[in-house]
Amino acid sequence: MIRWRGWLVPAAVAVALLLGVGALLSGWYGSGPLAKDVTFIVPNGASLGTVAQRLEDKGIVPSAQGFSLRARVFGGGGAIKAGEFAIPAHASAARVLSIISSDDVIRRFVTIPEGMPSIMVQERLMAQPQLTGEVARPEEGSVLPDSYAFDNGESREDVLRRMQAAMSRTVSELWAKRGSGLAVKTPEEAVILASIVEKETGKPQERRMVAGLYSNRLKKGMLLQADPTIIYPITLGKPLGRRILQSEIQAVNGYNTYAMVGLPTGPITNPGRASIEAVLHPASTDALYMVADGTGGHAFAATLEAHNRNVQKWFAIRRARGEL
Known part of the structure; x- marks a missing residue:
């Protein structure tokens, strides 16, 4: 007989418990099946079970059920985050959960140089393969030249709206601080x-x-x-x-x-x-x-x-x- 947590249990049961815990730990901290580095997307609002199944489908973890179980036992209660993440080859299940629970989201950028006309802004957005949907040529002068981060799968319209909102904010800010005696009489004329x-x-x-x-x-x-x-x-x-x-x-x-x-x-x-x-x-x-x-x-x-x-x-x- 072996005493475990105040209880006397048969040796065979104790061995089985230790083996079970060892298997859980090995499946959690041991090397994973992923053969090469990949990116993985956690959709907005996805549950742990849904993410676990996607991880199994991508070959990142061997079992969705096993990952979900171990995540609940060993995961520490951290919430998974939406976004695109870089998963290294052979990452353990523990490492995978740590990554998708972190703020280390892959950030992609589209850059609009100063003086780029709207017809070329449209072309640049359409040339980004990670963006989705169509986008019309924006109104000339409505886009603030800058670098804009976007998520894989984000719509081109959403990115364009951020560019235009940035221009509106900038013009309002600068117009409020304008000098006197200007030749331009409105923010529109200034642009x-x-x-x-x-x-x-x-x-x-x-x-x-x-x-x-x-x-x-x-x-x-x-x-x-x-x-x-x-x-x-x-x-x-x-x-x-x-x-x-x-x-x-x-x-x-x-x-x-x-x-x-x-x-x-x-x-x-x-x-x-x-x-x-x-x-x-x-x-x-x-x-x-x-x-x-x-x-x-x-x-x-x-x-x-x-x-x-x-x-x-x-x-x-x-x-x-x-x-x-």
């Missing part, structure tokens, strides 16, 4: 002008200067004459891939600022936070003209005569490069 600034310079340090120049032209009732506004109706913001035609410069539409005074009818891309800030806090400048300077930036001028000299310098640079 339109910011979209032009975004497209007109690749140098971050120039944004406020470009915003100041266009603000000056708006206040004076001058044509903005921004080349990207010619291109937008043709390509919806994608690169044109060739020189602008004279007929396109003269085209009358809601966007071409060579043929109309004031802002376009809407944004020509999705501007980033920095370009919106630049429009709401433009540089104090008398500049009205700009032309490329050969470094990726621009030469600015307050008079047409000074601008023409800058243009001649730019032509000289292009001739030296063999571009003319």
Whole structure:
């Protein structure tokens, strides 16, 4: 006879109990059957039994029933989490439960660069194979360029809504802190002008200067004459891939600022936070003209005569490069 927890039990029964406990422990902490690393998705609201069956179906645990039993006995009461998790090869059942009860969820990201037009935002979302469903081309200027995390199987519409909510929050925040004497009178106008600034310079340090120049032209009732506004109706913001035609410069539409005074009818891309800030806090400048300077930036001028000299310098640079 053997005493166990205050009870006298036959030796055979004691051995059986020890073997049973040993089997439970071995099945819990021993190496699992998974041959290679995989990802595993726990759906929202899934029960332990449902998850256990999915684990067995994926070959991560040998038995759904055994996993459920051991999880209740040894699991410590931790709740499983919804999300996508990385399960390493040969993970024990204990390790599997620890992983799917943790916050170590796989995070996937889709990045929208500053100045990406909405037609390309739509294409980027549709190109993400882990997302589901269709998504329409969003309204131009409604998406905040940034990196957005998403879950495997999430809908494209849900991700887009987060992008648009981020833009709405950002515009509201920045508009509340805007400077005085601005050329733009509404948040919508600020986004339109910011979209032009975004497209007109690749140098971050120039944004406020470009915003100041266009603000000056708006206040004076001058044509903005921004080349990207010619291109937008043709390509919806994608690169044109060739020189602008004279007929396109003269085209009358809601966007071409060579043929109309004031802002376009809407944004020509999705501007980033920095370009919106630049429009709401433009540089104090008398500049009205700009032309490329050969470094990726621009030469600015307050008079047409000074601008023409800058243009001649730019032509000289292009001739030296063999571009003319």
